[in-house]
Amino acid sequence: MSDHPYRSLPDSAYWRRAVAGQGPAIDPLGGGFLTLGREEKVATAGSCFAQHIARYLKRSGFAFLVTETAHPIVPADAAERHGYGMFSARYGNIYTARQLLQLFDRAYGAFVPAEDIWDAAGGGGRVVDPFRPTIEPQGYAGEAELRADRAHHLAKVREMFETLDIFIFTLGLTEGWESVEDGAVFPICPGVSGGRFDPARHRFRNFRVGEVTADMAAFIARLRGVNPGARIILTVSPVPLVATASGNHVLAATTYSKSVLRAAAQEIAEDHDGVFYFPSYEMIMGAPAAARYFAEDLRNVTEEGVSHVMSVFLRHAAGVDLPAPPAGPAFETPDATLAAAREWVQVMCDEALLDPGADGGDRGDETA
Amino acid sequence: MSRAILVIGQSHVAAVRAAARARREADPDRTRTRVIHTIEPQYAPEVEGEGDAARFAPALVDTIRDQIDRHAPLVASASGGNVHNGFALIRHPRPYDFLLSDEDGPPLDPAAEPVTEALVRATLEAGLERDRIRLREIRRIAGEGVVQLESPPPLADGAIIAAQADAYFRNRGIAELGVAPAGLRYKIWRLHSRIVAGYCADLGLRFLPAPAEARDAQGFLRPDFAGDATHGNRAYGEAVIRALEAL
Incomplete structure (x- = not known):
């Protein structure tokens, strides 16, 4: 029998040995991964799924870095409502690679968007930050308050980039809306949660693989410019689009979007030292x-799914074993699924605003 | 005005009590102003129960009702009026500041951490739960027509505050930490007043601003109207009584 490259491959390279019959709690992480020490400062950003990572890191005793904390006088429930502690700084959801790159540039004064304040949806003279439109639930009381808070926020973003050891970024979407004037990308379409949509000023973007990789490469270069030792973990959110503006069916649009992000994540990890891809997307x-890890709406990820993802993550990165996800049938009854859904920790997901009837408003129990 | 006045409250009734005593000593036949201090020992515990079921203690209810039955007074409330001082009299180790909406106020302190007004409001409201219960109870017992007194404005001069701070603030380190900037103290007092005025509107109570003659051009409490770091004195109480008489 002749020898060939497949003879020496590990079991993880074979579907029959690594996937078939393994059940849902699969560990698809092959190859090298980074080592996470308990003293290493981990920052998170991205779509809603990144909030779960932050939650588990905190719960497991790791050094989740939060540079923008609520002032100690503020009650904990109010701080949570105002977006503190969900990510390492109070930037809200960062769905696209372009948003992340522009956040960096805005933090360091390299990009000053022309359209940088929106009227709040509720009116009354209140305003919102177009780049984190739900961070203040009722909007800011006025422009001066918004600008003061933004300056503080961006200072804390700089502190985060400069002091983190590991940056976990969850790529969430390829679809987004940008300003025609200067390309500023918003996390949510103007007019959905403040601002006013103007087809002459706003245009739809559906980023391609090359654009995502270019944006991420630019971000990595900038990050390493202020923090040469920073390591990066990329994940792709498994949560489907709430809605698509691409003209395609939302299922096809979701497949395209996730495929682009998955391909981009692979290329970025292969092209940059110290950048790793973690396959949470594949697990869900x-x-x-x-x-099994989706709720009845086939969109929201259950706590069981998040727990499985994080158990694999912590086992590989830190040698920590989380309690195994609860045993159960491969397909749960709708009621049981709903019950699991109710266990989700509330996460902030601006994208849900596109279809509030489906998710119950701006703070649904959902992930992205 | 010949109608008697009853002022119900806590520490801020001291100024009114001092003024009422001076009036009585000067003219025993003058219509009386009386006060009820709700946390004096004979009423303890001041409040029984929690949340919507919270009520003034029976002894306190009986005293208020007795005063109303005997004198048919104009009932005023000096309840609360201290929460803002708890947050903003002493300089916080992590200095913060905020902007007032809907009215002019001191600018942001550039050296302080900006906090949104909404979060400062949430902070105050969390601390005002007991005061809400007090207002609700006074409204329930005394009925319509109750007047809520705005708490005295802050003093502008931090040195006076540091020198006159009572044991509560001395024990919390006001000498070591220092007095908070006047701008912050003024803004948090204004926001506190707006929140309480909102509670009053919800309850159908009238909200009476601090006497104009007790305030300086910037709105701070004039030192000659101050009893200590956070309270009015007899002159302040006299100004409050006159304002009530003028209603």
Whole structure:
């Protein structure tokens, strides 16, 4: 029998040995991964799924870096409502690579968007920050308050980039809306949560692989410019689009978006030292899970799914074993699924505003 | 005005009590102003129960009702009026500041951490739960027509505050930490007043601003109207009584 490259491959390279019959709690992480020490400062950003990572890191005793904390006088529930502690700084959801790059540039004064204040949806003279439109639930009382808070926020973003050891970024979407004037990308379409949509001033973007990789490469270069030792973990959110403006069916649009992000994540990790891809997307979306980790709406990820993802993450990165996800049938009854859904920790997801009837408003129990 | 006055409250009734005593000593036949201090020992515990079920203690209710039955007074409330001082009299180790909406106020301190007005409001409201209960109870017992007195404005001069601070603030380190900037103290007092005025509107109570003659051109409490770091004196109490008489 002739020898060939497949003979020496590990079991993880074979579907039959690594996937078939393994059940939903699969560990698809092959190859090298980074080592996470308890003293290393981990910052998170991205779509809603990144909030779960932050939650588990805190719960497991790791050094989750939060540079923008609520002032100690503020009650904890109010701080949570105002977006503190969800990520390492109070930037809200960062869905696209372009948003992340522009956040960096805005923090360091390299990009000053022309359209940088929106009227709040509720009116009354209140205003919102177009780059984190739900961070103040009722909007800011006025422009001066918004600008003061933004200056403080961006200072804390700089502090985060300069002091983190590991940056976890969850790529969430390829679709976004930008300013025609200067390309400023917003996390949510103007007019949905403040501002006013103007087809002459706003245009739809559906970023391609090359654009995502270019934006991420630019971000990595800038980050390493202020923090040469920074390591990066990329994940892709498994949460489907709430809605698509692409003209395609939302299922096809979701497949395109996630495919682009997954391909981009792979290329970025392959092209940059110190950048790793973590396959949380595969764990939730892959055939072994058979949609078990989605709630009844086939969009929101259950606590069981998040727990599985994070158990694999912490086992590989830190040698920590989380309690195994609860045993159960491969397909739960709708009531049980709903019950699991109710266990989700509330996360902030601006994208849900696109279809409030489906998710109950701006703070649904959902992830992205 | 010949109608008697009853002022119900806590520490801020001291100024009114001092003024009422001076009036009585000067003219025993003058219509009386009386006060009820709700946290004096004979009423303890001041409030029984929690949340919507919270009520003034029976002894306190009986005293208020007795005063109303005997004198049919104009009932005023000096309840609360201290929460803002708890947050903003002493300089916080992590200095903060905020901007007032809907009215002019001191600018942001550039050296302080900006906090949104909404979050400062949430902070104050969390601390005002007991005062809300007091207002609700006074409204329930005394009925319509109750007047809520705005708490005295802050003093502008931090040195006076540091020198006159009572044991509560001395024990919390006001000498070591220093007095908070006047601008912050003024703004948080204004926001506190707006929140309380909102509670009054919800309850159908009238909200009476601090006497104009007790305030300087910037709105701070004039030192000659100050009893200590946070309270009015007899002159302040006299100004309050006159304002009530003028209603």
